[in-house]
Amino acid sequence: MLIIDSVVKTYNKTKKANDNISLTIENGDLFGFVGHNGAGKTTLLKAIAGIIDFDSGEITVDGFSVKKDAIAVKQRIAYIPDNPDLYESLSGIEYLNFVGDVFKVPTLERKSLIENYAKKFELDQVLNHPISSYSHGMKQKLVIISALIHKPKLLLLDEPFVGLDPKAAFLLKEEFKALCEQGSSIFFSTHVLEVVEKLCNKVAIIKQGKIVAQGYTQDIIKNQSLEHLFMEIASEA
Secondary structure, three states, rough: EEEEEEEEEEEOOOEEEEEEEEEEEEOEEEEEEEOOOOOHHHHHHHHHOOOOOOOEEEEEOOEEEOOHHHHHHHHEEEEOOHHHHOOOOOEEEHHHHHHHHHOOOOOOHHHHHHHHHHHOOOOOOOOEEEHHOOOOHHHHHHHHHHHHOOOOEEEEEOOOOOOOOOHHHHHHHHHHHHHHEEEOOOEEEEEOOOHHHOOOOOOEEEEEOOOEEEEEEEHHHHOOOOOOOOHHHHHOO
């Protein structure tokens, strides 16, 4: 589904935010991406989503190149940044319908999906309200719903649990599992290591732009916790 091959991204001609990164996320993978602040997680997610360019290497989604087939890639993915920018003059339902139009989600299917997800995430009573009146957590829920209604083959998320209440976080984890069972793939960054350990079948750890560990979660952590492993790696010179 997602193949990242020898990707390099340099800032200011000297700092390698992504240093020769190679990862493969297969159909059905729930893949956690962890690292300290500034390690290069967000840079890689933005490169996959086509928001920023990268210096060398290749990224393909479902066989389509991020650089050469940008539209085809965007039709297959959903990207949720850690601090989403929304059209706050729109109401919640107007925004969801806008996204549905962009991804050509059939009207009846869209209506059913919006009603279902809005009720689950407890936004059904405020969909007609302007987004400017929403709290941070409500905005996060709205963006999550907008990603789910077009059933992406690859869902990219940067710190998706920030700002969510415990119930919404639980529901999101359940939606992650359901999507992957249907054959979609999820690649997300987080600082909540317990979530990765319990939820993800695969994990990669990035340090100073380099992947220092990757593979099946249980193979990586073995008989210790992911938190313990991460602290060991973080303390190494």
